[in-house]
Amino acid sequence: MKALKFLKVDWLRCKSQLRVMAILPLIAIALVFGGMDNELFINAYVVFGAIIFSTQPFTMESASESGFINMLPGTKRDRVTGRYLFALALTLFSVLVGVIAVSIYDIYKDTSLEPVMSVSCILFGCAMVICSLQYVLFYSIGKGKSNQMMAIIRMIPSFVMFFLGTYLSDWIKSGDGTNLEWVLEREVELSLLCVLVGLFVFFVGISVSSRIIEHKDFA
Amino acid sequence: MMELLEVKGLTKRYKGFLLDDISFSLPKGYIMGYVGQNGAGKTTTINCINQICHANSGTIYLNGRMYKEDPIQYKEEIGFIGDESYFPKEMRISDIRSIQKTFYRSFQEAEFDQLIARFKLPEKKKISEFSRGMKVKLMFAAALSRDTKLLILDEATNGLDPVIRSEVLQILQDYISDGERSILFSTHMLEDLEQIADYIVFIDQGKIIISETKDDLLESYILIKGDYKELTTELRSRLIGLEKKEFGFEALIKSDEARNVPKGFVINKPSIDKIMVHLIRNSLEGV
Amino acid sequence: MKILISNQSELPIYAQIKEQIKEQILNGQIEAGTELPSIRKLAKELGVSVITTTRAYNDLEEEGFISSMQGKGSMVLSKENEFLKEKYLLRIEEGMGTAVETAKRIGMKEDELVNLLHKLWKE
Known part of the structure; x- marks a missing residue:
């Protein structure tokens, strides 16, 4: 329960920045109506935004805050878990917003709602993996140590999304439709797998991050 | 049990710095001046007491307890005032109130509001827009609205104007007036201590040089x-x-x-x- | 009760507090039976350390001016109390002893010294 309290600290710290997130779905919808070929991009777009925003607490905190944050009653693990919950909450929120946006679009265009759920699951899994990876890296370089390092880490999600997207579309194209069939046949299983892998990496990330800062000063 | 804070054999090694076997004790109801030049090891000692730093060796008892015996209570009992504001800059007083309420069992909202009013702190502004004096006052408001036993000041009165400084000294004397709570006051500005400190611990290059009552010193x-x-x-x-x-x-x-x-x-x-x-x-x- | 601390004084602060309370007890401005402010309250009001006021009160108690009871604060004792009187007698004896010795050294007669005392008494 202490972790939820730390989630609140991160929320209070970032809430003014997070307001920007509210306009993301609007932009996404506008993009789709403006002629983007696949409505599922709305979904991906919003989740991508959430991943970018999930690094906010790290960029905003400074070493001078340790006299406040580190002295709040609670263990380092509580603090780390709270931070991870921040990423989880953002991702869930963005997935939900994406689903709603796509649904509105589909209803408007009178198309099928089906693929939205599996795409959401896949996006959720990817987001969790990327966020956890970023957080582990942030915790290991330490607070406010190196701005270049931070900038590089913040670029990771874009690279991952880009390469993953390219690779997947190449792979699907390469098998004359058989690969696509293979995916479609196992849609539910693959979606579930994504969610499970995402959550697994999420929990491993919490453990690893807690261990990284357990013996660090000021962490 | 008369000692509120007992530090025994505290040692902390950094690259090029050694806090060497620091021991002192502060009885209930008194003010201790922790004195030394910049870089003498004052802040390192305080970080260790605050459990922000891991000591290489040594033990610290706060109100008779070690940190690991009851981490939550330990943190509840310390009120800390730093040399610069440690509140996240983008927060406002309402956020600080909300966090204090969430985390501290002994937080008294009415007391906090009273202090905010007494110090004339602006409820609407971001902390980044506060003056230095206002930031220090906010730290005091946050610390004094909880049931703490030890107040730790780390160079907190530096750069404050004389009026606020004397106000702070009064607050400190009020704090210890029931004889149950104590203050560890680290500074290199000694006029403040000259008046109200009961004990002086003098540290230089990581070692304690003098530890006695101010009057004797x-x-x-x-x-x-x-x-x-x-x-x-x-x-x-x-x-x-x-x-x-x-x-x-x-x-x-x-x-x-x-x-x-x-x-x-x-x-x-x-x-x-x-x-x-x-x-x-x-x-x-x-x- | 009035206590004024001077930073320029050669006397340490605890001694300034002690002397000023003593003076007011002796000249009757603080009456016997008066309860003095607590050590902590006095420290707060004067802006001095608790150890300083503690020492002033301890000295006053030792010299028989006040009596401190645990948890009850400090009470001003009567000037007439035996202990105090004896102390003062001792001090008078000491002073007169020096006077007599000095008088003898310069060959002053006894009645001359007594006359001097009379004169001083009337001043």
């Missing part, structure tokens, strides 16, 4: 000034931290040896400042 040395040429070798050997100046010298001498000072030298009561300056000079000579 002030009485145990005499400041002596005079013409360097008139110094006998015998008297010269008794001087502590001799400082030669163009028109005369200045040094400390133990009070009980001051009677033997011949006429022609000026002797005065020293301030804690002067004691510190000459003792540091003395320890440098010793190296």
Whole structure:
């Protein structure tokens, strides 16, 4: 329960920045109506935004805050878990917003709602993996140590999304439709797998991050 | 149980710095000045007490308990005022209130609001827009609205105007007035301590040089000034931290040896400042 | 009760507090039976350390001016109390002893010294 309290600290710290997130779905919808070929991009777009925003607490905190944050009653693990919950909450929120946006679009265009759920699951899994990876890296370089390092880490999600997207579309194209069939046949299983892998990496990330800062000063 | 804070054999190693075997204790109901130059190890000691830093060795008892025995209670019992505002800059008073309420069992919202009103702090502004005095006051409001036992100040009065400083001194004396709570006051600005501190611990290059009551410290040395040429070798050997100046010298001498000072030298009561300056000079000579 | 601390004084602060309370007890401005402010309250009001006021009160108690009871604060004792009287007698004896000794050293007669005392008494 202490972790939820730390989630609140991160929320209070970032809430003014997070307001920007509210306009993301609007932009996404506008993009789709403006002629983007696949409505599922709305979904991906919003989740991508959430991943970018999930690094906010790290960029905003400074070493001078340790006299406040580190002295709040609670263990380092509580603090780390709270931070991870921040990423989880953002991702869930963005997935939900994406689903709603796509649904509105589909209803408007009178198309099928089906693929939205599996795409959401896949996006959720990817987001969790990327966020956890970023957080582990942030915790290991330490607070406010190196701005270049931070900038590089913040670029990771874009690279991952880009390469993953390219690779997947190449792979699907390469098998004359058989690969696509293979995916479609196992849609539910693959979606579930994504969610499970995402959550697994999420929990491993919490453990690893807690261990990284357990013996660090000021962490 | 009379000791509120007991530090025993605290040692912390950094690259190029060693906090070496620090021990002192602070009884309930008193104010301790933790004095030393910048870089002497004051903040490191405080970070260890605050459990922000991991000591290499040594034990710390707060109100009879070690941190690991009850981490939550330990943190509840410390109120910390830093040298710069430690609140996230983008927050407002309402956020601080909300966090305090969430985390601290003993937080009293009414008390906090009263202090905010008394200090005339702006509810609507971001903390980044606060003046230095306002930031310090907000830290006090946050710490004083909880049921703490030990108030730790780390250079908190630096750069404050005299009016706020005297207000702060009053707050500190109020804090200890029930005889149950204590204050650890780290500073290199000694006028503040000269008045209200009960104990002085003096640290230099990671080591404790002096640890006694302020009254005893002030009485145990005499400041002596005079013409360097008139110094006998015998008297010269008794001087502590001799400082030669163009028109005369200045040094400390133990009070009980001051009677033997011949006429022609000026002797005065020293301030804690002067004691510190000459003792540091003395320890440098010793190296 | 009035206490004024001077930073310029050669006397340490605890001694200034002690002397000023003593003076007011002796000249009757503070009456016997008066309860003095607590050590902590006095420290707060004067802006001095608790150890300083503690020492002043301890000295006053030792010299028989006040009596401190645990948890009850400090009470001003009567000037007439035996202990105090004896102390003062001792001090008077000491002073007169020095006077007599000095008088003898310069060959002053007894009645001359007594006359001097009379004169001083009337001043």
